[in-house]
Amino acid sequence: MKALKLSQILAISEGTANRDSDVIINEVSSLIDGNNHSISFLGNRRYISQIKDSKAGIILVDNDFDTAGFDRLFVSCEDPSASFTKIADHFAPPIIEYTPGIDSTAHIGQNTTIGENVYIGPGAIIMDGASIDDNSVICANAYVGHHVTIGAYSILYPNSAVRERCEVGQRVILHSSCVIGSDGFGFIPGKDGHKKIPQVGIVQLQDDVEVGSCTTIDRARFGKTIIGEGTKLDNLIQIGHNVIIGKHCFIVSLVAIAGSVQIGNFVTIAGQAGISGHLQIGDGCTIMGKAGVTRDLKPGEVVMGMPATSRREFIADRIQLRKISKLEKRLKELEDKFK
Template sequence: MKRTLAEIANLINGKLCGDYDENLVITGATGIALAGPSEITFAVDPHLEEAIACNAAAVIIQEDVDGFSKTCIKVKNPREAFNILLNIFKPELKVEKVISSKAHIGKNVKIGEDVAIMDFAYIDDNAIIGDNVEIYPNVYIGQYASVDENTILHSGVSVREYCKVGKNVIIHDNTVIGADGFGFITKDGKHTKVPQVGNVVIEDDVEIGCNAGIDRATTGSTVIGKGTKVDNLVHIGHNCVLGENCLVVAQTGLAGSTIVGHNVTFAGQVGSKGHIKVGSNSVMAARTGLIADVPENSFYAGFPARPHQEWLRIKANESRLPDMMKKLKLMEKRLKALEEKNN
């Protein structure tokens, strides 16, 4: 895919500035350090000086930047503009919309139009596959499971029995949707399995990374809300419900029945105990340990989790603890001396 500089400016609603040739052909979009003379990049503070010296044909910058001495396109949001270009210039993968003779298709399976099912995929009995679905090698779709239109399941994904995957979903390699939840009754030192008879519902426009595990509910459904994005190596326990447009970063683990509102961000390695609620529009900093409910519009950090500003004050004082202990011991010594003197 190629575009002229003028076409690119039009696509991203930007204004060309500097010494430019609007007919210059642009062949790609990449980072500042990698960009060549036929490519475009973007820059925001503190990388503007670096961008001026780079080899790119042009740089996308914020519209209020002055004194930029290189050919540029000024826009309201450089990151959003660059994202548009990445979608234009990304390499197109050719996927043949056929059902491989090496795939297993069970009884009473319903398959829509323009579906790709690749080698060694296993579609079990009574599963439903919507239009334009892409199923890569070694994918397993269980009995009575459904995958809605325009969804992509990469190699090694398992969508277990009765689970439902919505439209425009992307699930990356080796993720498991609908393994049994971790439910046991312990009696006399022995653990007896609690049947996990619910399912998992993945709503529309969700993306899930590699090697994630989303467990089926004991009863009812574990739900991942519309537009939510889940990173690699995330565990979501049985009966969790995540609202719409959440971000769940790598190595986060949510224990069973954690209820999450809309637009919540879990940074890396966040952990939650089960049966708590996290309010909408909240952010959990990396390695936050949640042991109680979190109100809406909160920014929490630390273990146990607490408001971020409070956590910062605590961390700032931690480095002072050795000196504070010395002073405390000295005060105790002086106090003891005064008490002995008075006695």
């Protein structure tokens, strides 16, 4: 039985209650989305106004929070967010298990190599010459192209696609409708039409990379487009051909990285930012949301705006703008004095 009594909540959170209760908790909720059998938490004082109308049976708060003045059941503890996470994990549904085996409707091409304990779901496609290492999961309708290699313990969610010859490391996660290895956007422009430049390289996803839904990573013109070990890509991101991204970066949704950009390690790129082609971004840089990067960045730079400048410069520009009406007033006073 998964339901928790107050005494069990107190034990998990190492907390104290502001009163006794025989409440039974059987799920977690946000403050605004609860019921008398759910537990919620105040993670940030800015949500304090939500306590009054919350229907949650128990609210976790930190030890400094003054529970007087609210007629409801609180559990005070050192770290409400961490305690809440533990309780959420207690209530979490069982993880979906993909029992190893190859579904009879999957397509398995010629000369493929399928490791031990691999799951290949209904309608999944493994083209000729592909290899899937041990303990990997290829979900329904996912596509593994010719001569692709998939490392151990990786998972391809439904409708994900890896085009021919690309290399996927170990423990890689590919979310639905992502596309690994589509053609780079390269043409020789012409007045009578543009000539396609063959894109004969590949994409290499190193170990522990995660690629979000509908994220697209183009294969190299030649050589490799590389996503370094441990880098995490959110949904709907475009990575151009021949881009090389280092280790342990975070890239948030709807970012566009143009061709041949090189990005260091531990770089963070926030949502909807863009980077022009052929630039070099140093280790540890932070590119803020919607920024448009048009020059190389030194290690550790923090940039915002379009074209992207340092945060200091961005804010200074805005302060300058606000000065204009004051300047105009002062100038008018001087002019009037000497009319």
